[in-house]
Amino acid sequence: MNVPRPASRFPRLLRGLLLAGLSLFPLASQAWIITGLGTNNPRRVFLAVGNSGAFWANNATINTVTATLTPAQVVSGTPVAMTSNSTQSVSPYDNFTVCAPPAQVYVGAAYQRRVAADPGTATLQVTSPANLVNADGDAIPFTEISWTVSALGGDANPNAIPAGTFNGGTQTLTTVTQGTLRENCHTFAYANTAVRPSGTYTGRVTYTLVTP
Secondary structure, eight states, rough: OOOOOOOOOOOOEEEEEEEEEOOOOOOOOOEEEOOOOOOSSSOEEEEEEESSSSSSOOOOOOOOEEEOHHHHHEEEEEEEEEESOOOOOBOOOTTOBBOOOTTTTEEEEEEEESSSSSSEEEEEEEOOOOOETTOOOOOOGGGGGEEEEETTTTTOOTTSOEEEOOOOSSEEEEEEEEEEEEEEEEEEEEEOOOOOOSEEEEEEEEEEEEEE
């Protein structure tokens, strides 16, 4: 639903999400496409994954998402939900409640251009390594980690930032039209398709909002 909720310079803003604690190893969300942010001088972008500072401000927080498997879960081959240490439940835009941590991770991206001649859209991407790795060098493909999104209250944009699966490289999640904030909440899961050696497997993904 296009909702005009009332309300430094970063050509791109990087945020990381550390996937850790696969120790062998959801809840619904609001999903909004908020228009009418207008233009601003200087041109700027906003990107938050997990805990966020003030809207348009920089914030270096890196949150973790974890899953700890019991022996029964390891051999079951069934997917396992992951939880986060993020406490971000509200939109940094207007403090509207959008997420229910720790099961959900807030993701939001906004773009303002300075003048009409500036690029009309920014691109939200995520980059993941090939594997999560433990201290012994054992690996779990990053393609074992996926996320879902959902919406409450009949919201028309559950896919403001779509669901997906990490691909062990760089993938485009969505485009962000100038003057727009796209936000929703992601619930992560470990596919658990094979029995792995015991240990804590870690890997870090980086979300990037890019303007040409």
